[in-house]
Amino acid sequence: MLEIRNVDKLYHSRGKPPVHAVRALDMAVKAGEIVALLGSSGCGKTSTLRMIAGFESVSSGSIALAQRPIHELPPAKRKVAMAFEGYSLYPPLTVRENIAFALKAQQLSRAEIAHRVDSIARLVEIEDILDHHPRALSGGQQQRVSLARALVRDADLYLLDEPMGQLEPQLRAVLRGRIKGLLAERGMTAIFVTHDQTEASALADRIAVMEDGVLQQFASEKELKNRPANLFVASFIGEPPMNLLETNVAQEEGGFRLAVGADVAFHIPRQTLDVTAQQALVQADRIKVGIRPQRIAIGTGESRLRVVSNQWLGDQSHVAGECAGHLLVAVTSSKVAARPGDVVPCALEARHLHIFGADGVCVRHAEAR
Numbered sequence: 001m002l003e004i005r006n007v008d009k010l011y012h013s014r015g016k017p018p019v020h021a022v023r024a025l026d027m028a029v030k031a032g033e034i035v036a037l038l039g040s041s042g043c044g045k046t047s048t049l050r051m052i053a054g055f056e057s058v059s060s061g062s063i064a065l066a067q068r069p070i071h072e073l074p075p076a077k078r079k080v081a082m083a084f085e086g087y088s089l090y091p092p093l094t095v096r097e098n099i100a101f102a103l104k105a106q107q108l109s110r111a112e113i114a115h116r117v118d119s120i121a122r123l124v125e126i127e128d129i130l131d132h133h134p135r136a137l138s139g140g141q142q143q144r145v146s147l148a149r150a151l152v153r154d155a156d157l158y159l160l161d162e163p164m165g166q167l168e169p170q171l172r173a174v175l176r177g178r179i180k181g182l183l184a185e186r187g188m189t190a191i192f193v194t195h196d197q198t199e200a201s202a203l204a205d206r207i208a209v210m211e212d213g214v215l216q217q218f219a220s221e222k223e224l225k226n227r228p229a230n231l232f233v234a235s236f237i238g239e240p241p242m243n244l245l246e247t248n249v250a251q252e253e254g255g256f257r258l259a260v261g262a263d264v265a266f267h268i269p270r271q272t273l274d275v276t277a278q279q280a281l282v283q284a285d286r287i288k289v290g291i292r293p294q295r296i297a298i299g300t301g302e303s304r305l306r307v308v309s310n311q312w313l314g315d316q317s318h319v320a321g322e323c324a325g326h327l328l329v330a331v332t333s334s335k336v337a338a339r340p341g342d343v344v345p346c347a348l349e350a351r352h353l354h355i356f357g358a359d360g361v362c363v364r365h366a367e368a369r
């Protein structure tokens with residue numbers, strides 16, 4: 001449906017070095033798919049969206065939508081509807097007129113326009129402000145109008161930039177569900193920008209994780225968690241973040257020994273490693289491994305954890321502690337009776353380790369459960 005091929009974006013400002021906001025971006029979105037662009041501030045998410053919509057030119061590369069090359073077309077010819085982070089509503093028009101504006105260009109009947117405007121207004125809960133002007137609205141209301149104005153249109157692709165960033169958490173959760181329902185019911189293809197993992201997981205079929213202008217991985221939430229492509233994705237996705245440990249590498253009978261200080265060591269059987277992973281371990285003296293907090297068992301095992309903090313969150317315990325010179329966080333579904341300063345047994349298992357090569361690429365994933 002949408003094919004982004006080798007797209008770069010460079011911003012040139014006078015007197016400043018150019019900013020390389022998006023680098024060699026390759027991404028294909030399927031028809032009816034909902035995609036989240038997720039990443040920290042400044043990683044290139046908005047630039048990507050604006051290049052697809054046509055509000056920024058591509059510096060190089062191509063973008064095609066429904067088999068039509070669109071990267072040189074003006075925005076109005078792309079069949080793309082966008083809801084902006086900065087709202088960009090027309091101040092002289094009422095909310096109703098703002099939403100209806102694009103529909104008038106589609107030459108729909110008055111009755112059809114009124115019906116569409118009312119039903120999208122109901123969906124985002126702005127029926128009571130349809131006759132107001134934008135300047136009289138709060139940020140959250142303006143944002144919902146901007147969202148309604150994009151979703152009401154007929155387009156091949158919907159682009160939503162931080163569509164719910166200004167809303168109260170409760171309303172955000174409700175709208176998320178409704179918008180997902182609307183997109184799915186109509187088979188709409190959509191890309192939305194967020195820096196909120198929960199929002200990305202709740203709305204999207206696949207998540208594109210960006211950092212420093214580079215697409216790090218484009219996959220389902222489950223895949224990002226279970227098979228992170230690299231150190232960045234591994235530590236960015238998942239709450240609390242993955243524990244990372246520095247290990248000393250040595251070859252031993254049947255595989256490799258990865259030692260964390262003097263107290264903790266893992267045996268990694270050779271048969272769990274492909275050629276690339278074996279090469280990475282043969283070549284390195286030290287290598288990083290990662291283990292999810294949910295995979296560390298507390299109260300059992302050979303290793304020892306000196307507890308720094310222990311919080312019961314109502315349905316899970318988060319225990320942080322020092323183990324082999326690293327601060328680790330473990331999450332268990334049961335209550336742990338340990339106080340700061342206590343030393344408790346913990347189990348770190350080799351099969352739960354993700355192993356990262358010197359370039360940060362994950363060369364072996366943890367066993368899926």
Ligand SMILES: Nc1ncnc2c1ncn2[C@@H]1O[C@H](COP(=O)(O)OP(=O)(O)OP(=O)(O)O)[C@@H](O)[C@H]1O
Nearest residue numbers: 011013019021039040041042043044045046047048
């Ligand atoms: N018009 C512009 N001129 C110069 N630099 C720009 C311009 N727009 C964006 N940039 C720079 O490009 C980089 C990527 O910005 P972009 O807005 O795409 O990131 P983002 O991930 O959407 O960030 P945020 O979540 O803060 O909106 C940043 O370093 C930003 O400062």
